[in-house]
Amino acid sequence: MNKVIATTAGAVADVPHGASIAVGGFGLVGVPEALIDALLEQGAGDLETVSNNLGTDGFGLGVLLSAGRIRRTISSYVGQNKEFARQYLAGELEVELTPQGSLAERMRAGGAGIPAFFTPAGVGTQVADGGLPRRYAPDGSVALASPPKETREFDGEAFVLERAIVTDFALVHAWKGDRHGNLVFRKSARNFNPPAAAAGRITVAEVEELVEPGEIDPDAVHVPGIQVQRVVHVAVTAPKKIEKTTLRETRS
Incomplete structure (x- = not known):
């Protein structure tokens, strides 16, 4: 029952070329960036991702995209990523656009065994x-509709x-998790992480705080351990990123 993997590299070591991967996060929030960075180092390519968006330039899934490692994506939002737009319009990336609620339900249904x-x-x-x-x-014409x-x-x-959507792997980021794979997300970082965790045949969770079984109140569990196959503890030292900073003018 101990699902803990010592390193992020070990947690994604068997992701093969051409794998499909559901990835949690929304914008810059709740993104499993340590696992994504490990996958970048691991070298797998020709990937199909399922996520709300493909990160931003230089962050999250954006690093895999910039490295030319993503062939196809099922997503809802394509803004805030110039490289995403460039690859899509140049015919280098296949994109299946899906309404956000439908995307979340497609992943949740996949995890629940509901085909459609x-x-x-x-x-x-x-x-x-x-x-x-x-x-x-x-040439700018539509090659595939x-x-x-x-x-x-x-x-x-x-x-x-x-x-419904079922993927080979899923990568998620949780605030807290135990050795059995039970996960708790903090505030808005919950976003697409639970349905992504449900959709993966092999779900890998990076957790900011690793605790022993029994330390998480069962009523507080957002994703049960039965949906998680691997847990890796990641130290979060950098400040949380802000996608857009808006400052109000002060009046004297």
Whole structure:
């Protein structure tokens, strides 16, 4: 039951070339940056990532992207990352855009063994009708577009079918975890981490504080240990990053 791995390098050592990976985080918050850095050093490429966004330039998944290690991504938000936009428009990166709520539910459903579900999100748009550019050609034309999805009416309202997501691996960042893999997230760092943890066949959690089994109140557990296969303790010494700093003018 002891799921602790001594190092981040050891925790991701067996991630193969071409693996699919669900990654927690939202913007700069709750990102498993130590595991991502270890994966960068490990060398795996041709990866398919599932995450809300692909980090920012030089941070989070952005470091793997800049190194040319990500082939395809399923994401909701593509802002704040110039390299993401450049690779996408140049035809170097395949992107499956998914509404944020649908993305979270697709991962959660994958972990729950639910193959698909109907949702109203995206009905009447290219999300349901197809035609969203997934990959561009070098000349700027659309090389690959999203296909139409099945729609169905329930009680007079239209819904679109979304498939669940299950990945080879998942990387998440937690505030606290025990040796059995039970995890607790702190405030907004909870974000996409729980559904990402559910989606991975092998889920690796980096934790800021490692405790013994029984030290976490069962009512406080956000992700149960059954969904986590590896735990690695990471020391957080750098200050938390702020994506955009807004200062209010002071009045004399």
